[in-house]
Amino acid sequence: MDILTGTHEIQVEVITLKGRLDALEARGLRDLFDAHLAGGRNRIVVDLQALDFVDSAGLAALVKGMKECRASGGDLRLVAPTTKDAMRVFELTRFDRVFNMAADPETALAGWS
Amino acid sequence: MDILTGTHEIQVEVITLKGRLDALEARGLRDLFDAHLAGGRNRIVVDLQALDFVDSAGLAALVKGMKECRASGGDLRLVAPTTKDAMRVFELTRFDRVFNMAADPETALAGWS
Amino acid sequence: MNPPTTLTLDADFLSLRQIGPWLHTVLPSEDGEPNPAHGSIELAIHELATNSIDHANPDDGKLHLTAHINDSELQIELRDRGDFCEVEAIPVPDPENPQVRGYGMMIIEQLASSLTYERIDDLNVWTATFPTT
Amino acid sequence: MNPPTTLTLDADFLSLRQIGPWLHTVLPSEDGEPNPAHGSIELAIHELATNSIDHANPDDGKLHLTAHINDSELQIELRDRGDFCEVEAIPVPDPENPQVRGYGMMIIEQLASSLTYERIDDLNVWTATFPTT
């Protein structure tokens, strides 16, 4: 019998946000996504649990990141905000259904290949 | 807003077998599993596609490896043999239902966390 | 009717962070608890003000907010000396086709019980009303 | 009835690899294609011989196989000079509780149309019959 061995590595970038994700902060987040994508790191989890405000510009940064990750065969998944205020923009725009939204980081990290 | 970044790494060992997995070869496979488990590498895919014979001793090595991987929070998954002869021992012992058996390596590699 | 209160902001994103604290002073609170409508109203006014910065581009670089509150309603007026807005031309996002931008208006319209736009000479006047109870 | 053919093996796992090729010479083939029952029969006899090595431990270190073939059946006899086997005591695996070892007998019994065991003096004689068509 021949035995061939190898290792398959799956790397997921985890970004944890705290405070306000608004127009002022969205650019920094977009830059971080761009840096990961440029480096071929297209599996990203963004943990929104500790956010207390998200606006449509913050949402736009996440949507753009998700589209680009998916376009290159990866994904951007969210850990859902815990406050109603931070969750509101996702519900009003129906993006709570477009994103893969997990209740905790462990769930968001499960199921990559 | 605070941004915290980190990287989560998932490593899956891939073992590809070719030829006969019988009592003579089972020991080498068990040793390979033991080495991976001792190193904390408890996520293993064994690709059986190119095997043409598997006996109960070969099956035993796979079952023992799977039990030990699962006991330490990992898993051992198989890529199913392509020939009826190599598949027979799994069907007769019902282990085709106990193992996570994928049709190809990509499927076997999907869904780890 | 209580007397109106006002907030004048520089037309930049950092300044928009004053909207939330200002709304806390404007909205009625019970037992020191923040008004339950605060989060919705902050998001709506934040989006309205963001649009003034992004699209109206005020000549004097200022946004003016006025709050009129009565027992059950809060009316917020946003005034800026920016470009005219062709309200009828604003597209509605297609829910089947997720896009990156273009959700601000949709958010405001869902949160406000009414929203009006008037152009008075070179002044844009947006008026949004919210239930507070 | 064709004349019987025999194979004598050293009682080690490497030697068991001769079983498959030997069965090819024994089994009828059509148009040079391997007999479709070959794989099942090889596995069964391989498991039977593995048990002799693992559990009977023959004094002379040998296993003797004899094949009797007729039109529709193959009968294989395995003889060894090892320990007596208490056939009645062999446990059946519990399908609800997957175990590591103990599946050899279950495999043989599913593949053979009949399986008998005789102890003749210090000789173990296992006889398994298989359909060949």
Ligand SMILES: Nc1ncnc2c1ncn2[C@@H]1O[C@H](COP(=O)(O)OP(=O)(O)O)[C@@H](O)[C@H]1O
């Ligand atoms: N205050 C405004 N002045 C001028 N145009 C506006 C204004 N608000 C919105 N618009 C127009 O409506 C479009 C949709 O606005 P909106 O739904 O808030 O999404 P976004 O600002 O993300 O594009 C804008 O792209 C712009 O063309």
Ligand SMILES: Nc1ncnc2c1ncn2[C@@H]1O[C@H](COP(=O)(O)OP(=O)(O)O)[C@@H](O)[C@H]1O
């Ligand atoms: N040829 C044999 N001689 C003596 N004991 C045997 C023989 N074959 C099987 N046994 C007994 O039956 C048990 C079950 O055998 P088997 O189902 O083949 O599984 P395994 O060999 O993996 O234990 C063995 O553990 C052994 O105790």
